[in-house]
Amino acid sequence: MSDRQILISGASIAGPALAYWLRRYGFEPVVVERAPAFRDGGHAVDLRGTAHEVVERMGLMPQVRRASIGTRGMSFVDAAGRRRAGMDVATLGGEGAVSEIEILRGDLARVFYEATRDEVEYIFDDSISALDEDGTGVKVTFERGAPRRFGVVAGADGVHSVVRALAFGPEERYVRHLGAYSSYFTIPYPMSHDRWDRYHTPLGGRVVAVRPTVRPDEAKALFGFTSPPLSYDRREAAAQKRIVAERFAGVGWEAPRLLAAMAEAPDFYFDATAQVHVDGWSRGRAVLLGDAGYCPSSLTGLGTSLALIGAYVLAGELAAAGGDHRAAFPAYQDAMRGLVRQAQARAGGTGFLMPDSRAVRLARDVSLRTLPYVPWKGMVARKLREGATVALKDYSH
C-alpha cells in the first residue's frame, strides 16, 4: 500500500482544501462525508492572514470574492435597536472583529468542492467506523460502504472528529469547553439590510445577533450565552432549542421574532464554544487538520484560516517527503504549531461578545467608540495580522 492513497474524513473547509493540494501533487485522495450530500449553509467565516495567500495560490480568489458577503462592520445595538458602538471593516485594516472577506462556510466549502469534484472521489452519506493499521497501510471500515485500504487517513471532520476518536482516544481528552454556547440558524429577513452585523448584548452573559448573508431576503440569527458545560443530546434539536428559548426569555430587540423563527429553522445549529488541544497531530498513519486537530474556537475568527493553511502545509509536506508520512507529519506539525498556539491564545474571554455586567459592556462600547482615533490603532491591526501569518514554503517542486 502506497501512502499516495489518502482517505480524508470531512468535506467542509479543511477536507476539500487538502484534497485540492494532494491532487495537485499527484496523490489519490478520497473524501468521505457523513452528510447525505454536499452541505451548503452555515454561518459566516473569515479569511485572515496567510489564508489569503493559500487561496491565491489555489487560483480560487476570484470565486471566493464573488461568493463573499461584503459585510461592512458590526454594530452593538440597545433593546430599541439604537446603535451604541461598533466597528467597520476598515478600522483595523480588515483584521478586526469583521474581516475583509466574510463568507458563508458552505459557500467557501463549495468553491473547494467544485474545484476538486471532477478529479477526487467524494463519498457522501457514510462515515469511518474502524481503523486497523498494519505495517503497510490502514484497513478502513465504513458504516455503509465496503472496507478499503489507504496509506494515510486524514481527519478533517471537525470538533467532534471520528478519526480523532478512533485513532487518538475519546473527545473529553481533547475538547476544551470555553464557558459558552452558541446557536446559529437561517431566518427569512425580507427587509433590505445594509450589510452590517447587528449584535444586542442584554447582559447576563448573553448575545443575540442578526448577520447578513449574500441573499437580500435572509439573514443568520445568532444566540450565544455563557454557561458551564450542559448535558444534552447532541442529536436532539428540540431540546437544544428549548435551552436557547429559556436563556433568552424576556430579552428585547429582535429576540422574540428570532426565537419564533427558530422553531422553523431548517439548519438549526447548537454547540459549545470550544477549543481542541491535541499534543501530537498524528498517530501512526492517522493525521488531524482543521478543527479536528486544533480548533481555536469561534471567539477567534481564525478556525477557517487555520484549516486552509493546515491543508496547504500537510499536503506540501507529504509531497516534499515523497509520500512518506513518517517524515511529513512531524514537519507539518513543526510548521504549524506556532501559528496554532497564537490563534488559540487569541480566544481571550467572553466579555466582549457576551458581557455579564453594565461596567464590562460600557468599557467595550467606549473602547470601540474611541478606537478609530487612537494613535496605536495601526499597531493593533499589525499585531492581529501577524497573529494569523506564517511563512509558506513553496512545495511546487
Ligand SMILES: Cc1cc2nc3c(=O)[nH]c(=O)nc-3n(C[C@H](O)[C@H](O)[C@H](O)COP(=O)(O)OP(=O)(O)OC[C@H]3O[C@@H](n4cnc5c(N)ncnc54)[C@H](O)[C@@H]3O)c2cc1C
Ligand atoms: C458557531 C461558529 C461560528 C464560527 N465563526 C467563525 C468565524 O467567524 N470565522 C472563522 O474563521 N471561523 C469561524 N468558525 C469556525 C469555522 O467554521 C471552522 O473553523 C471551520 O469550518 C473549520 O473547518 P473544518 O473543515 O476543519 O471543520 P468543519 O467545518 O467543522 O467540517 C467538518 C466536516 O466533517 C463532517 N463530518 C463530521 N463527522 C463526520 C464523520 N464521522 N464522517 C465524515 N464526515 C464527518 C461534517 O459534516 C463537516 O462537513 C465558526 C464555527 C462555529 C461553530
